[in-house]
Amino acid sequence: MTNGLFRVECFYMRVEVINTGTELLLGQVTNTHLNFLAQSLFGLGLRVERQVSVPDGVAIVEALKDAMSRAEIVIVTGGLGPTSDDITRDAAAEAFGRKLIFHPEILDGIAAKFSRRKLVMNELQRAQAMVPEGGTVLDNPNGTAPGLIVENDKTVAILLPGPPGELRPMWENEALPWLRKRFADKLPPIHERTFRILGMGETRVQILVEEKIKAIGPIEVGYCARPGEVDLRLIGPDEGLIGAAADLVRTQLGDHIYAEGHETMEQVVVRLARAARKTVATAESCTGGLVASRITNVPHSSEMFRYGWVTYANEAKMTELGMAPTLLEKHGAVSAETARAMAEGALARADADIAVAITGIAGPTGGTVEKPVGLVYFGVARRQGKTETLELNLASARETFKYMASQVALDLVRRALS
Amino acid sequence: MTNGLFRVECFYMRVEVINTGTELLLGQVTNTHLNFLAQSLFGLGLRVERQVSVPDGVAIVEALKDAMSRAEIVIVTGGLGPTSDDITRDAAAEAFGRKLIFHPEILDGIAAKFSRRKLVMNELQRAQAMVPEGGTVLDNPNGTAPGLIVENDKTVAILLPGPPGELRPMWENEALPWLRKRFADKLPPIHERTFRILGMGETRVQILVEEKIKAIGPIEVGYCARPGEVDLRLIGPDEGLIGAAADLVRTQLGDHIYAEGHETMEQVVVRLARAARKTVATAESCTGGLVASRITNVPHSSEMFRYGWVTYANEAKMTELGMAPTLLEKHGAVSAETARAMAEGALARADADIAVAITGIAGPTGGTVEKPVGLVYFGVARRQGKTETLELNLASARETFKYMASQVALDLVRRALS
Numbered sequence: 074m075t076n077g078l079f080r081v082e083c084f085y086m087r088v089e090v091i092n093t094g095t096e097l098l099l100g101q102v103t104n105t106h107l108n109f110l111a112q113s114l115f116g117l118g119l120r121v122e123r124q125v126s127v128p129d130g131v132a133i134v135e136a137l138k139d140a141m142s143r144a145e146i147v148i149v150t151g152g153l154g155p156t157s158d159d160i161t162r163d164a165a166a167e168a169f170g171r172k173l174i175f176h177p178e179i180l181d182g183i184a185a186k187f188s189r190r191k192l193v194m195n196e197l198q199r200a201q202a203m204v205p206e207g208g209t210v211l212d213n214p215n216g217t218a219p220g221l222i223v224e225n226d227k228t229v230a231i232l233l234p235g236p237p238g239e240l241r242p243m244w245e246n247e248a249l250p251w252l253r254k255r256f257a258d259k260l261p262p263i264h265e266r267t268f269r270i271l272g273m274g275e276t277r278v279q280i281l282v283e284e285k286i287k288a289i290g291p292i293e294v295g296y297c298a299r300p301g302e303v304d305l306r307l308i309g310p311d312e313g314l315i316g317a318a319a320d321l322v323r324t325q326l327g328d329h330i331y332a333e334g335h336e337t338m339e340q341v342v343v344r345l346a347r348a349a350r351k352t353v354a355t356a357e358s359c360t361g362g363l364v365a366s367r368i369t370n371v372p373h374s375s376e377m378f379r380y381g382w383v384t385y386a387n388e389a390k391m392t393e394l395g396m397a398p399t400l401l402e403k404h405g406a407v408s409a410e411t412a413r414a415m416a417e418g419a420l421a422r423a424d425a426d427i428a429v430a431i432t433g434i435a436g437p438t439g440g441t442v443e444k445p446v447g448l449v450y451f452g453v454a455r456r457q458g459k460t461e462t463l464e465l466n467l468a469s470a471r472e473t474f475k476y477m478a479s480q481v482a483l484d485l486v487r488r489a490l491s
Numbered sequence: 492m493t494n495g496l497f498r499v500e501c502f503y504m505r506v507e508v509i510n511t512g513t514e515l516l517l518g519q520v521t522n523t524h525l526n527f528l529a530q531s532l533f534g535l536g537l538r539v540e541r542q543v544s545v546p547d548g549v550a551i552v553e554a555l556k557d558a559m560s561r562a563e564i565v566i567v568t569g570g571l572g573p574t575s576d577d578i579t580r581d582a583a584a585e586a587f588g589r590k591l592i593f594h595p596e597i598l599d600g601i602a603a604k605f606s607r608r609k610l611v612m613n614e615l616q617r618a619q620a621m622v623p624e625g626g627t628v629l630d631n632p633n634g635t636a637p638g639l640i641v642e643n644d645k646t647v648a649i650l651l652p653g654p655p656g657e658l659r660p661m662w663e664n665e666a667l668p669w670l671r672k673r674f675a676d677k678l679p680p681i682h683e684r685t686f687r688i689l690g691m692g693e694t695r696v697q698i699l700v701e702e703k704i705k706a707i708g709p710i711e712v713g714y715c716a717r718p719g720e721v722d723l724r725l726i727g728p729d730e731g732l733i734g735a736a737a738d739l740v741r742t743q744l745g746d747h748i749y750a751e752g753h754e755t756m757e758q759v760v761v762r763l764a765r766a767a768r769k770t771v772a773t774a775e776s777c778t779g780g781l782v783a784s785r786i787t788n789v790p791h792s793s794e795m796f797r798y799g800w801v802t803y804a805n806e807a808k809m810t811e812l813g814m815a816p817t818l819l820e821k822h823g824a825v826s827a828e829t830a831r832a833m834a835e836g837a838l839a840r841a842d843a844d845i846a847v848a849i850t851g852i853a854g855p856t857g858g859t860v861e862k863p864v865g866l867v868y869f870g871v872a873r874r875q876g877k878t879e880t881l882e883l884n885l886a887s888a889r890e891t892f893k894y895m896a897s898q899v900a901l902d903l904v905r906r907a908l909s
Binding site for chain 1: 514519540550777780781782797801806811841854
C-alpha cells in the first residue's frame with residue numbers, strides 16, 4: 074500500500090508496540106494507540122515494525138521478552154493501574170531482570186490527587202509507586218499511574234497508561250522529548266509533508282507525481298486512500314528536496330489539494346470562512362445533516378455557520394427553502410434544478426454569503442434505471458456570482474455515500490471561499 | 492475490564508488473529524477488524540487470545556507459523572490482492588507446506604466482474620486465482636480477491652480480504668457458517684444477551700445486577716463503557732439461566748435499556764417510529780445536525796423523518812422555528828424555555844408527531860459561571876401531550892459532547908415513541 078521509491082535511511086531502529094488489555098481482544102475497545110503512536114513515530118523517522126495485543130496478565134512478560142529480542146524500542150500500553158491484572162510494571166521488571174523499588178514520592182503525589190478529588194486512597198494504589206530499578210518515571214497529570222522507561226544495553230521499553238486521555242499527553246510531553254534526547258545522534262533530521270487530495274484516485278495521483286519526484290532525489294512517497302480521496306505523504310532527510318517535491322505536487326495537483334498537513338476538510342472550510350468573514354448555510358437532503366454536523370464539529374464555527382436545513386421530504390424543500398412545486402414536479406427531487414433551488418433558497422433565507430445544497434439517492438432502495446442509487450447533485454449559491462451545480466455518482470454503502478457526498482459539498486464551499 | 496464471574500468453559504479453542512498491512516503499522520488506518528472478529532467470535536464462545544499486526548511481505552509467513560504453533564484457529568486479514576506485496580496466500584501455502592494450484596473458475600469469475608464494470612483485467616489478477624492445495628474458497632461478492640481456508644491436523648487458517656466492506660460480509664456469510672459446521676462438536680451451545688444502557692454508569696449497573704446474576708448460576712457478565720452509556724453482556728451455556736438473568740436485568744434497569752442486541756439508538760428510533768407510523772422532526776443548535784444525520788444513517792428513515800433544522804444562530808431560532816424574540820432575550824439561547832420553543836416550533840412547522848430540540852454550550856469557549864460549557868437543554872414536543880424539557884451537563888471534548896447530547900435527544904424520542 075506504500076509505494077516506497079526510497080526507504081529513508083534513518084529508519085534503522087526497530088520499534089515494536091505491545092498493547093495489553095483483555096478488552097482489546099474481546100473487541101470491546103478499538104485499538105487507537107497504534108495509530109497515534111505510529112503517526113508520531115513516523116514524524117521522528119521511526120517505523121513500527123510489529124504490533125501485538127495480549128490479554129492482561131502473564132502473556133505480557135512473554136510478549137515483552139519476545140519484542141526485546143528484536144527491537145531497540147518497545148512501547149507497552151496499558152496494565153499500569155492498581156489492580157491485580159495490571160502487571161505491566163512487574164512484567165518489565167522481570168523481562169529486564171530488575172527489582173521493583175518503592176518510590177514514596179510517587180505515592181505522595183497519588184495521595185495528593187486523591188485528596189484534591191476528595192477521594193479516599195486505598196492500599197492498592199501503592200503498586201503504582203513501584204519502579205523497576207534504574208527506571209525513569211514519566212509524570213501523569215491526567216491520572217494516577219505514572220509511565221515508566223526501563224532500558225538495558227539493547228532495548229528501551231516505554232510503558233504508558235492505557236486510557237487515551239492519559240497516554241497521549243504523556244507521550245507528547247514526556248516520552249517523545251525523552252526519545253528525541255536519548256537518540257539525538259541516531260535520529261537525523263527528517264522532513265515530512267502531507268497533502269490531502271479530493272476528486273482524484275490514488276493511481277492518477279501516482280501517475281502525475283511519482284516519476285517526477287523520483288527525479289528530484291531521495292524522497293519516500295506514501296499514499297493513503299480513503300473513499301473518494303487520498304493522502305500523499307513525502308518524507309526525506311533533505312529539507313530543500315522535500316520543499317522542491319512539495320512545489321511539484323502543488324503544481325501537478327493544483328486545487329485538488331484541499332489541505333496540507335493534517336487539517337480536515339471541515340477545519341479548512343471554517344478557517345477560510347472565518348478569515349474571509351463569510352457565512353455559510355447548508356440545505357441537505359441525502360446527507361441528512363452530516364455537512365452541518367461536520368462544520369459544527371469545529372470550534373468557533375458559530376462565527377460562520379448560522380442556518381442549516383435538512384429538507385428530507387419534498388414538501389420541506391418547498392415550505393422551508395421556497396422551492397417551486399412545478400420545478401420539483403418537472404425535474405424530480407434528485408436533479409440539478411432542485412440542488413440549485415435548494416442552494417438559492419437557503420442563501421436567501423439565511424442571508425448567507427455561500428449556501429451549499431445536496432440532493433441524491435443514498436440507497437439501499439429508491440433508485441431507478443434513470444436515477445440510480447448513488448446519483449447526487451450539488452448546488453452552490455453565492456451572494457455574488459452565479460449558482461453552480463455538479464452531478465456525481467458516489468454509489469456505495471449508505472454511510473460511505475453520505476460521507477463522500479458531505480466531503481464533496483464541503484469541498485465546493487472551500488473552492489467558493491478560495 | 493471484564494468482570495468475569497464465571498469463565499464459560501467452552502472457550503478452549505485458541506484463536507489468534509494476524510492483521511497484515513503496512514498501512515496499519517504506519518498509523519494510516521485504524522484496525523477495526525479485530526473488534527469485529529472478536530465480537531463475532533465471542534458470540535460463538537471463542538476468544539481471541541493474541542493479535543499481531545505485521546507489514547505486507549515476508550513477516551506474514553513467520554507470524555503465521557508462530558500462530559500455528561499455538562492456535563487451533565488463525566484468522567489472517569489482508570494481503571489477498573493482486574500486487575506483489577500481497578503475499579498472504581503464498582505465506583499460507585508455505586506455512587502449511589502446500590502447492591498453489593491455479594483455479595481457472597476463480598479467474599473466470601474475476602473476469603466477469605471486470606467485464607460488468609467495463610474494466611480491462613490485467614494479468615496480475617491471475618494471482619488471485621491461486622489456491623493452496625486442498626484449500627476452501629470463500630466467495631467475495633464485494634471484490635475480486637476470494638477468501639481462503641487452509642487446514643491441517645492442528646490448525647485452521649482463515650484468510651480474509653483487507654477492505655472491511657469485503658471482509659465483513661465474507662465473514663458473516665461464508666467463514667462463520669463454515670466454522671459453525673466444522674466445529675459443531677467443539678462449540679457447545681452458548682447463549683448471549685447484550686443490553687445497551689443509557690443514563691446509568693458502569694458501577695451503578697454493576698451494583699444493581701451483578702450479585703443477583705451470580706446467584707442465578709454460571710453466567711459471565713461483561714461491561715463495555717462508552718461516554719454516557721454502557722453495554723452489559725451476559726454469556727453462558729444454559730439458555731434458561733441466561734433467560735432468567737435477562738429478565739432480572741430488565742427488571743433492575745427498566746427503561747434505561749434502550750436496546751437489546753446490537754441495535755443502535757438511531758436504529759431503535761427509526762424502527763419504533765416506522766412501526767407506529769409516526770414522524771419525527773429535529774431542531775438542533777449545539778448538536779449541529781448530528782441528530783438528523785444519525786437518523787438518516789438508517790435505511791428507510793425517510794418514512795419517519797421529513798424535516799430538520801440546524802438553528803445555530805439565535806436569529807435562526809426565531810425566523811425558522813418561530814421563537815419569540817422576547818423569550819430568547821429573557822431566558823437566553825441555552826435555556827429550557829428555548830428548548831421548549833424550538834421543539835414546539837419544529838413540531839408545528841413540520842406537522843410532525845414528535846419533535847426534539849437541543850440547545851447547549853459545546854465549548855471549548857462560550858461558557859459562563861452561570862451557564863458553563865457542557866450545559867445542555869432538551870425539549871420534546873408531541874402532537875398529543877405536553878412538551879417536556881430536560882437539563883443536563885455533558886461537559887467533555889466538543890465532539891464527545893455532541894455525540895452524548897445526540898444520544899440523549901434520540902433517547903427522548905425513543906421514550907416518547909414507547
